[in-house]
Amino acid sequence: MTGDAAARVWLVVPFEVATGHSDAACELPGHGWVTAAHARELMIRPGSVWQTLPVDLRDGQAINRPTQAYRPTMAMVEHVRAVDGTCRGPDCTTPATRCDLDHEIPWPAGETAVTNFYAKERRHHNLKTHQVWTSTPVADGGLQWTTLTGRTHTTYPKDWREGIGPPGDDPPPF
Numbered sequence: 001m002t003g004d005a006a007a008r009v010w011l012v013v014p015f016e017v018a019t020g021h022s023d024a025a026c027e028l029p030g031h032g033w034v035t036a037a038h039a040r041e042l043m044i045r046p047g048s049v050w051q052t053l054p055v056d057l058r059d060g061q062a063i064n065r066p067t068q069a070y071r072p073t074m075a076m077v078e079h080v081r082a083v084d085g086t087c088r089g090p091d092c093t094t095p096a097t098r099c100d101l102d103h104e105i106p107w108p109a110g111e112t113a114v115t116n117f118y119a120k121e122r123r124h125h126n127l128k129t130h131q132v133w134t135s136t137p138v139a140d141g142g143l144q145w146t147t148l149t150g151r152t153h154t155t156y157p158k159d160w161r162e163g164i165g166p167p168g169d170d171p172p173p174f
Contacts, residue, residue, distance in 0.1 A: 012160060013039050029085065030095030059140070060159035072101055072112060080117045085158025088143045089124030100125045104137060118143055
């Protein structure tokens, strides 16, 4: 096989890195970190497509863009996975890209909207579906889980600022 094969990757790049004003590390969710130089190289390759994900700088959470459809559109799926980052189950680090999207309030009582979806790997999805555990949305984007014994644990959306220092910080040593 000759030539470069096309690939689709999700690369988290702070705006300042994209514009060349910072050399902060960039994230390949589910895989790890790349240097700013490597991220910029990937961004300018022929065929690269950029999509934006607005992030609230105060709390590092992806900004919710409500949309509705009977089934989640690809844009809705990508949005929820970006907001959650990983499975929203307690202590779970499964990347959201490998999770089911779960209607928090089951259809048809709950609408098919990004505000009613959470990324849950299959085990956590089934625990909720079969009412072994319950999950309830709480303040600040939290999802509170309650076990049969009444223990609670709250998970939160991904903070996209994690691991990225302020502009001018030294890049990580890799």
